[in-house]
Amino acid sequence: MTSALATAGSATGHRRIPSVERLLARPEAAPLAEMHGRTALVEALRAVLDGIRSGADPAAPEEATILVAAGRRLAAERQPSLRPVFNLTGTVLHTNLGRALLPRQAVAAVAAVMAGACNLEFDLASGARGERDSHVEALLCRLTGAEAALVVNNNAAAVFLLLNALAMRKEVVVSRGELVEIGGSFRVPDVMARAGCRLREVGTTNRTHLRDFADAIGPRTGLVMKVHPSNYEIRGFTAQPGEAELHALCRERGVPLALDLGSGSLVDLARHGLPPEPTVRTALAAADLVTFSGDKLLGAVQCGVIAGRADLVARIRKSPLKRALRVDKMTYAALEATLRLYLHPERLAADLPTLRLLTRPQGDIAAQAERLAPEVARRLAGRAQVGTAPCSSQIGSGALPVESLPSAALVLSAPDGSTGRKAGGWSRRLAAALRALPVPVIGRIADGAVLLDLRTLEDEPGFLASLDALAF
Template identity: 75%
Template sequence: MNSPAKIHPTPDDAAQSPRRIPSVERLVGSAAPEDLAAYGRTAFTGAVRAVLAGIRAEGGPVPDAAAIRLEAARRLAAERRPSLRPVFNLTGTVLHTNLGRALLPRSAAEAVAAVMVQASNLEFDLGTGARGERDDHVEALICRLTGAEAAVVVNNNAAAVLLVLNALAMRKEVVVSRGELVEIGGSFRVPDVMVRAGCRLREVGTTNRTHLRDYAEAIGPRTGLVMKVHPSNYAIAGFTAAADPEALYALCRERGVPLADDLGSGNLVDLAAYGLPPEPTVRVALERADLVTFSGDKLLGAVQCGIVAGRKDLIARVRKNPLKRALRVDKMTYAALEAVLRLYLHPERLAEELPTLRLLTRDRASIAAQAERLAPAVAECLAGSATVSVAACISQIGSGALPVETLPSAALMLTPDADAGSPRRGAGGRCKRLAERLRALPVPVIGRISGDVILLDLRTLEDEAGLLASLKSVAQPVS
């Protein structure tokens, strides 16, 4: 919540004594009916009391009754502003973890709304009238799109990995290449997840080179699982080597040990067909692994969840594990996931209807044209605060997907104006201050600071009118 604003008294207020503070009853009794209707008498009364307490603590002249009521209403409005709010993601990172990752298509949002406001058949079989299994709502779709025999859904991919490890390798060894012991956002590390799952890590190979023989030498009677981990947020180049996936799968089958592949992003289509850098699909991964774990809100373009897909017998063990209930998802997640998965059944329209793919496949020419079109209007909004120009830039996919690949894009470049009243403030300081004001807009605008300018990458901008409406609130110069 914002810090309380000081109430500035009018000249007539100066003659008033702190002892002449209006009563709460008088202030509430003369309040505007719309304020009482919006906030309720109880809340408005509490806000008035808080304002009066501040006046008493500060001492000095007492503001008039109208100013006190106005401050009370302002505080209540600030309190009622949602903490989780829409923003304009103009950072250049399409799947931005801090900004909510994938945007849902309209059909998914409508599906969520439908099950939010009335009862649903979440765990009820409409055909038999008996209790149902909540994974049934999406399992057949997942299997159809990936080639898996069975699938389960949990609340994110880290949970999917944890569940697989606990269900298949608790108190056993899990063989992993040293080059795949990654740390993802929030300092979550694969070795730590294994410890929490009750497994013992067996590292093989080196950071940059792991051979098939390393796995062969490590697999033994105490091995519960061999695991591959997608290096989602980094890449090792140069003198490197990795075991051939098909040969590793054959080795695991020969030794009778399951092979799990943590793909992370969960790509369901050939991205190269859309002019994007290639990324392994879940279907291809399942041709050389027994289980695959992946996210729902990254390249798949759906809601946050984790999916485990693969062999039916192994999925059955995963589903029976007590942690499955602790990690299960709600009806809204299933509704959104099902709606997005159904879009994949119509591949001819997928790039148009799936926001993630639509934003990733925008060509630079169309983005640059958008920038040229918006630049004059944005410059008018920011007059006195910054000059606006169009610049080439690069976007990235984000959220651990294709970490070293970039996409050509275009941005509005904001160069903060020098302030005559603060000549010593450097460009970096002015840039930081402008970024703060952009974040304080009715719909915050989040760009990225590059040197002494702010770049608003337009790859992810589809609501041009909404952006301009929000930017119109920027009026005063940077100080």
């Protein structure tokens, strides 16, 4: 008897649920239909009504409430998945947050070619079909000293293409200490296998000598390869042959030497007060080919570059895989505009965001922290204590992994001064609330507090405006 009454009550509740047409006739529906379209509004209303019917409580909410719920659903659907964020993690080139910021010149160049046709593969002088790499090849050669260069969609693709085009079904000699794994489980041995090459390891993890390479090079050798360690460093009892002497050995044996440089710095970072990193030009002085990224220390868009000997680059360019790994017009536009900044080295530190952020003086960042602290404290009054502290930033994306840069941070700690597990839970909740802001703020948690490293913060008004919406 009780079950029958409950069923009847539920049915009566469901009958009280308004129809979609009734809801569409309400005045609150008109602006929603105008903004999102009638079709989308109908779908949202049906979804909300289905949720009511499947709920434990059969009582229908007010019609206005249903429309509000539908509006929220539509607004959430309109929110783009890829969104700008404030990277206050302390990692300048953060792989998960998009790596290098494009300079304004590159942004303008991309916008110029996005909306219409362009001469991507068209030679304006002859009226014939052109080569898309021509838009950047001369610049790359001028800046690196290479004889030729080509561009693919990232450095992993550059390494894969080089191996497949020059050493398929042949041996590739690599020091055991350079068989690295980088982000996303990109392992050098696995890439070689997929490229159709046979790995020939030489030496040991910590010590490899020139004679090890000399003993390994033979009739089946297609390539000798050196891999920049990028995300780790071996110290202590170590040895590696000099690149110049290894290059001389390879020339003597008629085998190309390729260097996977990774980060792709085009300038001497030491001149800007940063830890030294090999440049592409210096690498090419002791190698036949160099591969490197466009969106790391180079400071441009995601891409991979193969630069070096013209005959070897020509062989690689003829590979069918080159088309599969090619980049689009926006990438060429952004890369070309960024490379042109290097032709004016006196302004590079100001015009290239990556270099500008890496070279910010610690004193300037500390002054910014002191300036922002009271503003942030006012916005978080009663919800967090706000202080400042020195901290260390890192370059990121595998560049100079053991080096750090002195910086300063805002420190957001629990308002009651709690520590330990309680403070850990509080900091995780605050970090989640910061990620939920209109423009998410991404920091890091340390010792029960949320640290916002200010090295990469240039838009102070936008940062403060986003904090105004914090629900915590």
